Amino acid sequence: MTITVVAGRARPCDHGRVAGGKAVGGGRRARPGHAFRYEATARFITELVDRGTLIPGARVPSLRQITRQHGVSLSTALQAYRTLEDRGILQVRPQSGFYVAKGAPILLETPPISRPPARPTTVALSSVVPKLLEYAADPDLVPLGCAIPDAELLAAGRLDRFLARAARAKGIGYNTYTVAKGDPRLRREIARRALRWGQVLSPEDVAITCGCTEALVLALKAVSRPGDTIAVESPTYFGFLQVLQGLHLRALELPTDARSGIDLGALQRVLRARSVTACLLSSSFNNPLGCTMSDEKKKAVLALLARHRVPLIEDDIYGDIYFGDERPRPFMALDPHGGTIYCSSFSKTIAPGYRVGWIATRRHMAKVVDSKLALTLCGPALPQAALAEFLSSGGYDRHLRRVRRTFRENIERMVRTIDRAFPRGTRVSRPDGGFVLWVQLPKPVSSRELFEAAVKKGVCFVPGDVFSTSSRYANCLRVSCGSAWHARIERGLETLGELASAALAESCGATPTPGRRRCRRAAVPGASSRPPSPRARP
Numbered sequence: 222m223t224i225t226v227v228a229g230r231a232r233p234c235d236h237g238r239v240a241g242g243k244a245v246g247g248g249r250r251a252r253p254g255h256a257f258r259y260e261a262t263a264r265f266i267t268e269l270v271d272r273g274t275l276i277p278g279a280r281v282p283s284l285r286q287i288t289r290q291h292g293v294s295l296s297t298a299l300q301a302y303r304t305l306e307d308r309g310i311l312q313v314r315p316q317s318g319f320y321v322a323k324g325a326p327i328l329l330e331t332p333p334i335s336r337p338p339a340r341p342t343t344v345a346l347s348s349v350v351p352k353l354l355e356y357a358a359d360p361d362l363v364p365l366g367c368a369i370p371d372a373e374l375l376a377a378g379r380l381d382r383f384l385a386r387a388a389r390a391k392g393i394g395y396n397t398y399t400v401a402k403g404d405p406r407l408r409r410e411i412a413r414r415a416l417r418w419g420q421v422l423s424p425e426d427v428a429i430t431c432g433c434t435e436a437l438v439l440a441l442k443a444v445s446r447p448g449d450t451i452a453v454e455s456p457t458y459f460g461f462l463q464v465l466q467g468l469h470l471r472a473l474e475l476p477t478d479a480r481s482g483i484d485l486g487a488l489q490r491v492l493r494a495r496s497v498t499a500c501l502l503s504s505s506f507n508n509p510l511g512c513t514m515s516d517e518k519k520k521a522v523l524a525l526l527a528r529h530r531v532p533l534i535e536d537d538i539y540g541d542i543y544f545g546d547e548r549p550r551p552f553m554a555l556d557p558h559g560g561t562i563y564c565s566s567f568s569k570t571i572a573p574g575y576r577v578g579w580i581a582t583r584r585h586m587a588k589v590v591d592s593k594l595a596l597t598l599c600g601p602a603l604p605q606a607a608l609a610e611f612l613s614s615g616g617y618d619r620h621l622r623r624v625r626r627t628f629r630e631n632i633e634r635m636v637r638t639i640d641r642a643f644p645r646g647t648r649v650s651r652p653d654g655g656f657v658l659w660v661q662l663p664k665p666v667s668s669r670e671l672f673e674a675a676v677k678k679g680v681c682f683v684p685g686d687v688f689s690t691s692s693r694y695a696n697c698l699r700v701s702c703g704s705a706w707h708a709r710i711e712r713g714l715e716t717l718g719e720l721a722s723a724a725l726a727e728s729c730g731a732t733p734t735p736g737r738r739r740c741r742r743a744a745v746p747g748a749s750s751r752p753p754s755p756r757a758r759p
């Protein structure tokens with residue numbers, strides 16, 4: 222495949238893009254009564270648009286038709302259409318009705334399954350990683366880098382009020398140590414929430430940690446020793462790699478699909494070869510790919526691990542941010558052997574700054590408590606008390622409903638902007654939850670060079686190579702969708718698209734000016750040699 226540069230936008234020279242991916246934020250079809258009815262209707266229309274059934278400029282079914290077909294009221298249908306108008310998918314024409322907006326269908330392919338080397342690697346993290354937190358604190362940079370949800374968007378002030386109330390109610394009583402496992406009320410609330418996905422936990426099976434990061438450290442210390450190898454998804458969250466590095470553990474990256482997760486065959490080979498001591502996987506909406514394994518696949522993973530007596534550590538930090546009808550079940554809830562160690566935190570949903578996370582395990586709790594005592598003794602009492610109150614008040618559920626809606630809308634808008642502003646041949650993940658997107662640029666664009674250029678222009682993102690130990694993903698990047706949608710965010714993303722187009726044009730020896738020029742060096746990975754992905758649409 223060759224690339225032609227047209228008006229500053231590099232396009233592959235084949236005709237039309239291979240259609241791929243499902244409706245943005247689509248996921249399983251909403252069942253009325255479970256999801257908001259207007260959301261189910263909105264999703265139905267979005268899928269028609271994204272599949273090309275309804276093309277830009279086409280009139281969408283009238284409100285009356287929709288009310289008849291979906292058994293919803295006129296006001297629900299109107300709310301659905303208004304929502305789609307807000308998302309830029311529909312536009313209203315006075316006296317005429319609703320039409321598909323220009324550029325509405327998303328025809329970007331999702332990234333293909335990764336192919337990391339099947340051997341353990343020593344983790345040596347890039348120097349970019351420490352800079353990311355620095356950049357996240359810089360208000361002059363457009364925040365597309367760290368996956369930190371915007372405090373405004375989280376309406377964290379509500380939780381702060383619980384904290385102030387707790388402090389007032391108990392005076393200086395919280396200025397003391399808790400037991401190593403943390404506030405018993407918070408542990409009880411966490412155990413109660415686990416019941417919703419079918420997991421019976423005792424508060425004694427739960428220990429409060431300093432964010433999910435400490436939970437991961439405690440879990441890994443419980444099941445491995447320095448020099449051991451841990452299997453991870455590829456690409457994987459760079460924080461996992463950082464923890465592995467800190468504990469002198471090696472990583473073995475597993476091939477991972479942007480929708481369905483790890484390759485079971487590859488896991489089986491690794492287990493047969495006794496190459497790994499433990500497995501560290503995301504429960505849902507992996508960072509950065511956004512993939513979630515089905516319950517059946519999770520059960521198959523658990524069966525394989527049990528057969529080879531390899532423990533699983535799961536990170537469920539994004540599990541509550543699902544866009545479908547139901548929260549995906551973590552591995553722990555599907556594990557008949559009770560060997561899974563569960564890690565999570567409130568950092569992505571309500572309080573990144575409170576640094577409250579937790580680990581749940583019965584089998585390994587004694588070791589976890591020993592390590593906790595050695596590392597931090599116990600966590601701060603007041604934030605735990607505030608979260609316990611917040612959870613028991615029911616406020617967290619209301620809050621989560623709003624957060625889920627906002628992140629889903631953000632993801633949709635970001636994907637649409639990428640579709641419009643990035644060079645042809647770009648692929649993007651379509652997560653059904655969480656708030657990060659994985660973008661694969663046409664080769665040979667280097668996301669590291671793009672990163673340097675973008676920071677100079679006031680935009681931050683995370684270059685792809687930091688998500689692997691094997692120098693892969695140099696043409697990929699992760700963008701965070703954790704900030705409230707705003708013209709500044711949109712402009713930041715457009716800037717990235719312009720920089721990527723310019724880099725691609727430069728690599729072709731062309732300038733991004735109007736006119737069609739052929740580039741023989743730039744290739745869209747996989748586009749010419751691989752058959753269309755199963756999600757590709759004709």
Ligand SMILES: Cc1ncc(COP(=O)(O)O)c(C=O)c1O
Nearest residue numbers: 368432433434458508538566568
């Ligand atoms: C998958 C994953 N796990 C853990 C963390 C860190 O969690 P915490 O801030 O609670 O330590 C992050 C943060 O980005 C993450 O994406």
